[in-house]
Amino acid sequence: MTEEHNIAIAGLGRIGTLFLEQVLESDCGLNVVCVLEVKDTPGRQLAEEKGIKVVDLDGLIQIGVGVDVVFDMTGSGSFRSKMQNKYEESFNSYTAIASPAIARLVWSFLSDEYLPSIHSSKHQAMVDSMLEQARAGILK
Known part of the structure; x- marks a missing residue:
């Protein structure tokens, strides 16, 4: 018997949608309780349909x-x-927030297919991080 785990997926753009589709297709014990997406994406539409x-x-x-x-x-x-x-x-120390790297790890157990990166490379992720820090006034 597979233990059920309740999950949420924040961000249903290109990669989040692929992740949602894979979780829904797999009998892996992951129960999608909710999703967070402000735009009308194919992933949001899929979630609503389901x-x-x-x-x-x-x-x-x-x-x-x-x-x-x-x-x-x-x-x-x-x-x-x-x-x-x-x-x-909210004093919720139970719910874990998993990064895209953890999602990729989970994906590797669910599928033989390749899950593209949210960022095109680690270098792009570093640049994006630096840009966000500059916007927040951390970097000048």
Whole structure:
């Protein structure tokens, strides 16, 4: 018997949609409780078709420990920080936030196919991180 794990997926762009599709196709014990996506993407449409709740960040936080793991597929360090802060403010130390690297690890157990990176390379991820730090005033 497979243990069920309740998950949420934040960000249903190109990569988040592929991840959602793979989880839905797999009998892997991952139950998608909700997704977070503000735009009308194919991933959001798929979630709605499957009856999966589409929530905003506050809606996710309200679910509380009903979500074991949030897979952050947004590619946004600022969103990840905001989500982490909201969880801390709600005293939820149970729900884990998994990075795209962890999602790739999970993907490797679910599929033989290649999951493209949110960033085209580690170097692009580093540049994106530096740009976000500059926008936040951390780097000058």
